[in-house]
Amino acid sequence: MNRNDTLWNGAGRRIHMQEVGTRDGLQVEEAFVPTEDKIALVNTLSRAGMAKIEVTAFVSPKAIPALRDAEIVLREIERRPDVVYSALVPNVRGAERAIDANADELNLVMSASETHNLANLRMTRQQSFAALSEVNALARQVKVPVNVSLSCSFGCPMEGDVPVATVLDWCARFIEGLSARGVTLCDTTGMAYPGQVAALTAAFRDRWPGTELTLHFHNTRGMGLANVLAAIDAGADRFDASLGGIGGCPYAPGATGNVCSEEIVHALELMGYRTGVDLALLVEASRRLPALIGHDIPSQIVKAGRRLDLHPVPADFAAIRERALARAI
Numbered sequence: 556m557n558r559n560d561t562l563w564n565g566a567g568r569r570i571h572m573q574e575v576g577t578r579d580g581l582q583v584e585e586a587f588v589p590t591e592d593k594i595a596l597v598n599t600l601s602r603a604g605m606a607k608i609e610v611t612a613f614v615s616p617k618a619i620p621a622l623r624d625a626e627i628v629l630r631e632i633e634r635r636p637d638v639v640y641s642a643l644v645p646n647v648r649g650a651e652r653a654i655d656a657n658a659d660e661l662n663l664v665m666s667a668s669e670t671h672n673l674a675n676l677r678m679t680r681q682q683s684f685a686a687l688s689e690v691n692a693l694a695r696q697v698k699v700p701v702n703v704s705l706s707c708s709f710g711c712p713m714e715g716d717v718p719v720a721t722v723l724d725w726c727a728r729f730i731e732g733l734s735a736r737g738v739t740l741c742d743t744t745g746m747a748y749p750g751q752v753a754a755l756t757a758a759f760r761d762r763w764p765g766t767e768l769t770l771h772f773h774n775t776r777g778m779g780l781a782n783v784l785a786a787i788d789a790g791a792d793r794f795d796a797s798l799g800g801i802g803g804c805p806y807a808p809g810a811t812g813n814v815c816s817e818e819i820v821h822a823l824e825l826m827g828y829r830t831g832v833d834l835a836l837l838v839e840a841s842r843r844l845p846a847l848i849g850h851d852i853p854s855q856i857v858k859a860g861r862r863l864d865l866h867p868v869p870a871d872f873a874a875i876r877e878r879a880l881a882r883a884i
Contacts, residue, residue, distance in 0.1 A: 565828030569792060571606035572820060572830050573769060576798030577628075578609040578643055579813055582619050583803055586849045590624040596840055597632045597640075600798070603836035605816075607639040609662060609795075613649035629656040641702065645676070650690045654697055661694050662739075663687045664704045667722045668711035671743070675706070684728060691733045702737040703729040704771065708755065710746030719755055726759065730766050737767030739795065742782065745775020745811065749785035756789035771795040772814045773803065774853070779814035780822055787828075794819065799841040800853035817841055817856040825862065834861065 577597055581588055588596075593611075600608050610632065616623035629642060641660040642653040650661055665683035666672035672680050687703070694701045707714075708722045722740070729735040740755065752770070759768055770786045770793070772779045783794055800815030817837045820830050834856075841857050869875065 565787075565823065565826045568787075568828050570787065570823055570828045570830050571793040572816065572832050573607035573609070573793060573795045574600050574605040574798060574816055575609045575771070575795045575813060576600075576801055576816065578612050578622070579795075580797045580799070580802035581621050581848075582612060584621050584801070584848045586847070587621055587623075588847045590627050592843075592847055593624065593628045594631050596798070596843070597628070599836055599840040601633060601635045601638050603833045603840065604831045605638060606793070606831070607641055607660075609641045609643060610658075612643035612645075613652040613656075614643070614645055626652060626656045629653070629658060643704075644690060646686055647689050647693055650693050654693075654699055658699065660700045660702055660736075661690065662702045662704055663690055663735075664706060665725075666706040666711075666743075667717045667725055668707040668714050670713045671707045671711045674713070680725070684725075687729075688733060691729075691735070695734075700736040701733070702739060702767070702769070703735050704739040704741050706741045706743045708740040709742045709751060710744070712744045712746070719758060722755065723758060723762065726763070730763055735766075737769060737793075738763075739769040739771050741771040742773055745773035745778070747772060747782050748778055749781050752782045752785040753789040756786045756791050760790040767793065769793040769795055773811065774800065774814050775811045780819065783814065783819055783823075796820075798837070799844045799857065801844065801848070812853050815854050815856070817854055821856050821861055 577593060597608055597610055611625040611628050612619060612622050613625050634640060639659045641662050642658040643662045643664060644650040644653050653661055665680060665687060666675060669680055672678060672683055676683055691701050705725055707717055710716055726738050768791055770791050772782045796816040796819050797813035798816050800812040802813040803811050817834060820832045820834050820837060823830055838856055841854050844852050
């Protein structure tokens with residue numbers, strides 16, 4: 556089997572799908588989704604078989620009012636033993652709140668780009684690292700695993716390309732310096748392209764084969780699925796995705812939605828990969844979104860259906876067939 560055969564035939568290989576819609580997706584919405592509806596969405600995602608769900612973020616309600624009910628949501632969801640329930644935390648106070656609400660994992664965020672980090676977090680990268688080191692120390696005390704999401708790993712909308720060496724250096728600080736369980740390489744504004752993705756994924760895998768690696772892509776320029784496939788070919792097996800394709804960084808110009816959960820699952824399963832996800836349940840959850848957020852969603856699977864969601868024949872099909880057969884005699 557050559558490389559292209561591997562790319563286009565998953566041969567049962569396991570791919571872990573990780574949902575970020577209830578955090579990354581809802582954080583940019585003007586409409587406040589009621590708490591009970593957030594809980595219901597997470598519960599459906601759990602039943603659908605997502606490997607990890609980033610449930611919410613423990614941030615200032617003034618900064619992200621859409622997620623002001625973080626504690627209630629995380630405490631009241633139905634938990635399944637095979638699902639990791641993660642929460643984004645920006646600082647020690649956020650970590651304390653998340654730990655108190657029983658987060659399974661803390662997701663820490665900073666940028667590989669100095670300019671983006673200053674614009675987004677109002678800190679230099681070194682200041683962010685120092686603050687996140689304190690969060691990591693707290694997490695280690697209470698034995699809650701840490702994942703680090705490194706924004707702009709594939710390019711910064713203000714600086715341009717971010718050198719691979721820079722991205723790997725920050726990964727090393729968290730993996731080798733702080734013993735983080737996992738790292739997420741984030742394509743914050745959809746600047747990634749397949750060749751770049753394959754190279755960075757392979758470099759990461761070669762250096763840290765035992766570290767949990769997640770890829771987080773946006774579909775800003777239409778290359779989301781292509782980037783997922785390039786990452787799989789280079790050894791990745793964990794991907795963030797967002798229900799309905801909603802979301803985007805509120806501080807990143809032009810950052811449209813994340814890759815769509817149901818679109819990625821649909822494509823991967825047609826190619827023979829195992830996601831463990833019930834696609835019908837996922838689509839059911841996505842169909843609830845427009846009523847909750849007040850606008851349409853990007854999901855093509857919700858709009859067009861799955862490949863073999865067939866349509867009924869025309870009402871006069873029998874007559875059409877009879878006329879066609881009569882002409883053939």
